[in-house]
Amino acid sequence: MRIKSLSDLDAIKARGLTRIYPDKMKITFGYATCGIANGAAAALETLAAAAEAEGLDALVDKTGCIGYCQAEPLVDVWNPGQPRLVYKKITAKKAAQLVKDLKEGNIRKGWVLYKALREPYLLTDEMREYDVNGGNGTYADIPTSGEVPFFAKQFKIAMRNCGNINPVNLEEYVARGGFYALHKVLTTMSPEDVVNEVKESGLRGRGGGGFSTGRKWATARKAEGDVKYILCNADEGDPGAYMDRAILEGDPYSVLEGMLIGAYAVGKSDTGYIYVRHEYPRALEMLETALATMRDYGLLGDGIMGSDLKFDIEISRGGGAFVCGESTALMASIEGKRGDPRSKYVHTVEVGLWGKPTVLNNVETWANVPAIIMRGGKWFKSVGTPTNAGTKVFSLVGNINRTGLVEVPMGITLREIIFDIGGGITKDREFKGVQTGGPSGGCLPAEKLDLSVDFDALTKAGSMMGSGGMIVMDRDTCMVDVARYFLNFLGEESCGKCTPCREGVRIMHDILTRITEGEGREGDIELLEEIGLGVQRSSLCGLGQSAPNPLLSTIKYYRGEYEAHIREKKCPAGVCKALITYSIDPEKCTGCTLCAERCPEGCITGEKKQPYVLDARKCIKCNACYEACNFDAVLRQ
Secondary structure, X not given: OOOOOXXXXXXXXXXXXXXXXXXXXXXXXXXXXXXXXXXXXXXXXXXXXXXXXXXXXXXXXXXXXXXXXXXXXXXXXXOOOOOEEXXXXXOHHHHHHHHHHHHHOOOOHHHEEEEEOEEEEOOOOEEEEOOOOOOOHHHOOOOEHHHOHHHHOOOOOOOOOXXXXXXXXXXXXXXXXXXXHHHHHHHHOOHHHHHHHHHHHOOEOOOOOOOEHHHHHHHHHHOOOOOOEEEEEEOOOOOOOOHHHHHHHHOHHHHHHHHHHHHHHHOOOOEEEEEEEOOOHHHHXXXXXXXXXXXXXXXXXXXXXXXXXXXXXXXXXXXOOHHXXXXXXXXXXXXXXXXXXXXXXXXXXXXXXXXXXXXXXXXXXXXXXXXXXXXXHHHXXXXXXXXXXXXXXXXXEEOEOOOEEEEEEOOOXXXXXXXXXXXXXXXXXXXXXXXXXXXXXXXEOHHHOOOEOOHHHHHHOOOOOOXXXXXXXXXXXOHHHHHXXXXXXXXXXXXXXXXXXXXXXXXXXXXXXXXXXXXXXXXXXXXXXXXXXXXXXXXXXXXXXXXXXXXXXXXXXXXXXXXXXXXXXXXXXXXXXXXXXXXXXXXOOOOOOHHHHHOOOOOEEOOOOOOOEEOOOOOOOOOHHHHHOOOOOEEEO
């Protein structure tokens, strides 16, 4: 069926609603990469077999990630007229028991993460009521999603459908308001109207640069040329970041619809490309299926929705080069060339892919576009701050109790994200710092916890928004070693085209390595600052210009740690092996034997329930004893 009119969309919406809300029990598994990695495939297979054996009449399906990756595998269960229940950590061992419970009407409340009494449809501003009794009775003491700290402060726009629909079922996407924004722009808005609406929203690029999306589109629309291109950057090379992957795995149609709207707004564009990194096979599978389905419905190709719009989207595979996240390197890669950046004397919106005007936005940016069109630019701008509108998706990882993806309004503080949403530091250890913006971002200390999380505030503090990676570090993190680690990564990922980045990053890394090995010299800190500032000012592209951020920010906020390495030949965090020794405090040691059992060299000896002794001559400084001790008896000095 080709969608040509509003009545066609409405008919598909009706079918989609019957899939989302069937007249019988529905069980959906979180089947994004995080769920699969935690055993969702085996759990789904076990549950399906058990349901058949038990005669449980239920629709079993797959969905994307709702963000709480630490609690995967997540299973969503809904019965008509009752609250939705989201179960956590349903492994294959638990799946068969869950089926029996569902068959008998039992609820193991210790397995339930939260209940949902209603579901907002963001695009249409509707509310779907699930439970006729308001969650009373059997469900009374089960928390709602808003009562679960991880979700309490979140507001989902880009991830509005993730975990709520089958990612590649177009009918379910339409049922939640999908493709109505495309119909709206094709039937009631001029291209200028669309550009102005995006301008009004204040949407800034979520890939890291924070450039005005509306201004970018306006410039591309005015650019001369008979052909223009629409690109989506799904390369996402930051270690620990996976926001774009989750959106592509959970709701690819939102991105594709956004690209269609962008093509209409810019004009003279009949081809788009999604640049997906090779390491994202699940995202690629979802995209390929979604694109084929859209072609079947006439949403790609000629005469889209009965209009003059002609547009198709191709997938371009990236080899995983970090530098290809930079716009000109990405375009060179799509053209079949080596992914080297070039000087932007002329912006890519004027001269981009194959020398033609090109609009490049990342996955999250495109996913926001349909919501802006449906709810209006003023609505989007009402979320966040006056200069940083909307929400931002962050991957929260590191030494933190609750890891996963969080989508929060711009302007929220680091403290709220790390402690209210993330639950604070693991093992109740002291907070040391947080790196925002991926390997090119800066590290911020405890005194910056109340900093507003937005493009401008983070940049002013010496860090950056980046794509949204957020790595939390505890007291046992050496900030000199952190800077060394990220400079090593960036040095390996540098294309080597310009001297400041190629040589400057290597030299900074060599100096840091020398410092962590106990060979630091007076003047090294000042030399590092001088080189870092030079690399920032003179590198060709964003990789080199931001590469010194981890170094300069750690010197700014943790200078004392650098001085201890150089002057005292000590690593305060006890990480740099050349600068530490291990010993056991006899006053604290209870003789529990854990340290001796974990030591691979047998250098810890003693009698049970008596203080143990560590032979430093045999110690290889593997840290196993320190991690094993529950009484802080193992000392690193």
